[in-house]
Amino acid sequence: DQQVKQNSPSLSVQEGRISILNCDYTNSMFDYFLWYKKYPAEGPTFLISISSIKDKNEDGRFTVFLNKSAKHLSLHIVPSQPGDSAVYFCAASPYGQNFVFGPGTRLSVLP
Amino acid sequence: DAGVIQSPRHEVTEMGQEVTLRCKPISGHDYLFWYRQTMMRGLELLIYFNNNVPIDDSGMPEDRFSAKMPNASFSTLKIQPSEPRDSAVYFCASSPTGGRNQPQHFGDGTRLSIL
Numbered sequence: 001d002q003q004v005k006q007n008s009p010s011l012s013v014q015e016g017r018i019s020i021l022n023c024d025y026t027n028s029m030f031d032y033f034l035w036y037k038k039y040p041a042e043g044p045t046f047l048i049s050i051s052s053i054k055d056k057n058e059d060g061r062f063t064v065f066l067n068k069s070a071k072h073l074s075l076h077i078v079p080s081q082p083g084d085s086a087v088y089f090c091a092a093s094p095y096g097q098n099f100v101f102g103p104g105t106r107l108s109v110l111p
Numbered sequence: 112d113a114g115v116i117q118s119p120r121h122e123v124t125e126m127g128q129e130v131t132l133r134c135k136p137i138s139g140h141d142y143l144f145w146y147r148q149t150m151m152r153g154l155e156l157l158i159y160f161n162n163n164v165p166i167d168d169s170g171m172p173e174d175r176f177s178a179k180m181p182n183a184s185f186s187t188l189k190i191q192p193s194e195p196r197d198s199a200v201y202f203c204a205s206s207p208t209g210g211r212n213q214p215q216h217f218g219d220g221t222r223l224s225i226l
Contacts, residue, residue: 034214036217043218046215099215101153102153
């Protein structure tokens with residue numbers, strides 16, 4: 001039973017528009033969350049993080065929102081660029097433990 | 112600054128053969144992680160080391176899997192005997208302290224195909 005879910009296996013967005021990637025988790029003990037980005041034939045690279053003491057963290061075009069009551073987080077990319085086309089993994093961990101990764105969402109940004 | 116280096120990049124072998132995957136972490140990183148990525152289960156943590164000592168191997172699927180870290184700059188993941196269901200991409204990652212605010216750095220992975 002997956003503790004971290006990314007229910008959309010894929011997403012297509014037009015260049016310049018907003019991309020919204022969603023992640024749901026089941027373990028209420030999770031209090032730290034990460035997003036990783038992965039290009040084909042490469043390893044995942046860290047993108048952005050958020051602690052449960054916040055509900056939003058922003059880094060340039062990337063913003064992560066956390067809704068603790070709904071056990072939901074989302075990654076917003078504005079504006080989307082073709083170079084953002086990749087697989088995005090959501091990961092979560094409880095304090096003192098390792099991260100659990102979701103299955104990933106493949107984002108395609110169309111020119 | 113070299114990243115995490117994994118070898119081989121691709122491995123194709125027949126069922127029953129021994130497979131050894133290799134990893135060189137980033138120098139100075141005290142934590143090393145082995146992951147497996149499959150379509151069905153995404154990224155799964157298999158085992159991790161702190162200062163060359165295995166800390167948690169609860170993710171290792173079966174006794175056919177073993178991992179070692181003989182020194183700070185080298186780790187291996189071995190599968191013996193290999194089975195077709197072991198086909199996946201295996202990633203090694205390292206981090207400086209294991210703290211959650213210091214994300215892991217991943218290698219480019221080894222794509223393993225067991226025929």
